[in-house]
Amino acid sequence: xxxxxxxxxxxxxxxxxxxxxxxxxxxxxxxxxxxxxxxxxxxxxxxxxxxxxxxxxxxxxxxxxxxxxxxxxxxxxxxxxxxxxxxxxxxxxxxxxxxxxxxxxxxxxxxxxxxxxxxxxxxxxxxxxxxxxxxxxxxxxxxxxxxxxxxxxxx
Amino acid sequence: xxxxxxxxxxxxxxxxxxxxxxxxxxxxxxxxxxxxxxxxxxxxxxxxxxxxxxxxxxxxxxxxxxxxxxxxxxxxxxxxxxxxxxxxxxxxxxxxxxxxxxxxxxxxxxxxxxxxxxxxxxxxxxxxxxxxxxxxxxxxxxxxxxxxxxxxxxxxxxxxxxxxxxxxxxxxxxxxxxxxxxxxxxxxxxxxxxxxxxxxxxxxxxxxxxxxxxxxxxxxxxxxxxxxxxxxxxxxxxxxxxxxxxxxxxxxxxxxxxxxxxxxxxxxxxxxxxxxxxxxxxxxxxxxxxxxxxxxxxxxxxxxxxxxxxxxxxxxxxxxxxxxxxxxxxxxxxxxxxxxxxxxxxxxxxxxxxxxxxxxxxxxxxxxxxxxxxxxxxxxxxxxxxxxxxxxxx
Numbered sequence: 001x002x003x004x005x006x007x008x009x010x011x012x013x014x015x016x017x018x019x020x021x022x023x024x025x026x027x028x029x030x031x032x033x034x035x036x037x038x039x040x041x042x043x044x045x046x047x048x049x050x051x052x053x054x055x056x057x058x059x060x061x062x063x064x065x066x067x068x069x070x071x072x073x074x075x076x077x078x079x080x081x082x083x084x085x086x087x088x089x090x091x092x093x094x095x096x097x098x099x100x101x102x103x104x105x106x107x108x109x110x111x112x113x114x115x116x117x118x119x120x121x122x123x124x125x126x127x128x129x130x131x132x133x134x135x136x137x138x139x140x141x142x143x144x145x146x147x148x149x150x151x152x153x154x155x
Numbered sequence: 156x157x158x159x160x161x162x163x164x165x166x167x168x169x170x171x172x173x174x175x176x177x178x179x180x181x182x183x184x185x186x187x188x189x190x191x192x193x194x195x196x197x198x199x200x201x202x203x204x205x206x207x208x209x210x211x212x213x214x215x216x217x218x219x220x221x222x223x224x225x226x227x228x229x230x231x232x233x234x235x236x237x238x239x240x241x242x243x244x245x246x247x248x249x250x251x252x253x254x255x256x257x258x259x260x261x262x263x264x265x266x267x268x269x270x271x272x273x274x275x276x277x278x279x280x281x282x283x284x285x286x287x288x289x290x291x292x293x294x295x296x297x298x299x300x301x302x303x304x305x306x307x308x309x310x311x312x313x314x315x316x317x318x319x320x321x322x323x324x325x326x327x328x329x330x331x332x333x334x335x336x337x338x339x340x341x342x343x344x345x346x347x348x349x350x351x352x353x354x355x356x357x358x359x360x361x362x363x364x365x366x367x368x369x370x371x372x373x374x375x376x377x378x379x380x381x382x383x384x385x386x387x388x389x390x391x392x393x394x395x396x397x398x399x400x401x402x403x404x405x406x407x408x409x410x411x412x413x414x415x416x417x418x419x420x421x422x423x424x425x426x427x428x429x430x431x432x433x434x435x436x437x438x439x440x441x442x443x444x445x446x447x448x449x450x451x452x453x454x455x456x457x458x459x460x461x462x463x464x465x466x467x468x469x470x471x472x473x474x475x476x477x478x479x480x481x482x483x484x485x486x487x488x489x490x491x492x493x494x495x496x497x498x499x500x501x502x503x504x505x506x507x508x509x510x511x512x513x514x515x516x517x518x519x520x521x522x523x524x525x526x527x528x529x530x531x532x533x534x535x536x537x538x539x540x541x542x543x544x545x546x547x548x549x
Binding site: 011015046072073076078081083100102104113 | 303304316412418421
């Protein structure tokens with residue numbers, strides 16, 4: 001009996017549809033793969049049976065660069081989940097491949113606005129053993145504005 | 156989404172149907188009872204109570220109902236059984252789509268007089284909108300997909316949306332407080348509102364964060380209740396005791412691209428869907444935002460309101476903060492919005508109570524909070540990217 005395992009707070013289980021399993025195996029292997037459409041180049045997240053752009057079923061699992069840009073962030077001040085005692089952050093990241101992922105930013109955390117910060121993926125093992133792709137700031141992007149990739153609408 | 160064809164619903168729907176009866180349960184009394192540990196009734200019971208009130212308000216008997224639409228929280232067949240009717244047409248839909256479906260059904264002759272019935276025991280049944288059992292565990296996508304990273308609750312989705320919205324459109328986060336303050340101003344004059352104590356902008360700013368940047372007052376309440384409406388043909392509506400409230404126009408555009416990844420919430424803020432929905436509704440009505448006397452917005456979170464002000468053309472894109480600050484949406488403001496208090500302050504009936512508030516404002520039944528000479532009321536929701544509008548008129 002592994003006491004630490006049974007006492008570790010349970011991380012909410014990933015939704016495991018038919019097309020999610022390959023992705024979660026790649027995460028456990030330490031190199032996130034997503035489906036790339038071989039017809040039009042669209043990168044799918046979450047995984048799906050067809051390309052939502054051209055409906056092609058010719059989708060190829062390929063590792064992503066792991067680089068991206070913060071689109072938004074929040075800080076939870078209420079605890080909903082035992083694996084996530086408040087406060088903790090959640091970020092939305094646009095990967096360089098185009099797909100948008102929800103994740104967490106590991107310290108060091110930036111001061112001021114996080115939107116537009118360049119981040120790179122790391123792999124974090126939760127106390128119950130689930131491995132999650134998370135992000136850290138790209139070196140040299142922990143200060144100052146970096147807004148080139150954000151969605152500013154000019155009005 | 157520039158490839159959308161500029162198509163619109165048939166103008167035959169314009170003023171084809173009218174609301175002739177409205178009713179609701181006593182959610183103020185039930186709020187106290189539930190907090191005292193009682194369970195006044197279940198979702199079907201709340202719906203049935205509201206249905207009875209709507210029949211009384213319309214002045215008709217149950218056997219005159221030949222169509223039924225039930226809300227998403229009750230099963231169609233069971234609700235029909237509980238209230239004892241055998242319709243010749245039926246459906247299940249959320250608040251705004253129930254009204255739109257009723258209009259198309261009566262216009263097409265599928266039914267003549269339709270009851271729209273909603274009941275929800277969400278508070279006493281301890282329904283979870285965040286946490287491990289949110290929305291039935293892993294049965295739904297959207298935010299449940301991201302729960303391994305701790306993203307849970309609808310509020311967190313709107314917190315993410317709001318942060319990106321502030322950055323993209325230059326909205327000052329503190330200006331969001333005007334929504335909660337204004338709606339409490341309205342609810343303070345509404346005897347049917349659960350939360351009636353006025354709040355100030357300072358109290359808003361001092362309230363605790365739930366999911367930062369959103370604060371306690373940005374969140375709707377969770378309470379029990381039921382709402383019902385009776386919708387019939389314009390022709391038949393003219394023969395009822397109370398003045399009919401016509402459904403002048405409807406519009407809809409869904410934005411489902413990238414829904415689970417949250418992309419439309421974080422980069423477009425549903426603007427393109429709202430603008431297309433608005434175009435359809437204003438075209439059918441033959442008038443637009445400048446002619447609206449009352450604006451009603453689905454407000455599970457205050458964030459919906461600035462998005463709707465910009466999306467439906469009540470102010471320029473990027474100007475919602477200034478509009479809230481300088482023109483106002485509360486009592487005495489330029490655009491009376493959520494005049495019953497909305498989900499934040501009146502009752503969280505998932506858009507249903509907003510429909511009866513439109514009807515009552517247009518009938519002139521709102522007492523202290525009545526908007527003078529109310530001729531047109533615009534209700535809109537953008538829940539999960541489904542931008543739907545209903546314009547009601549006298």
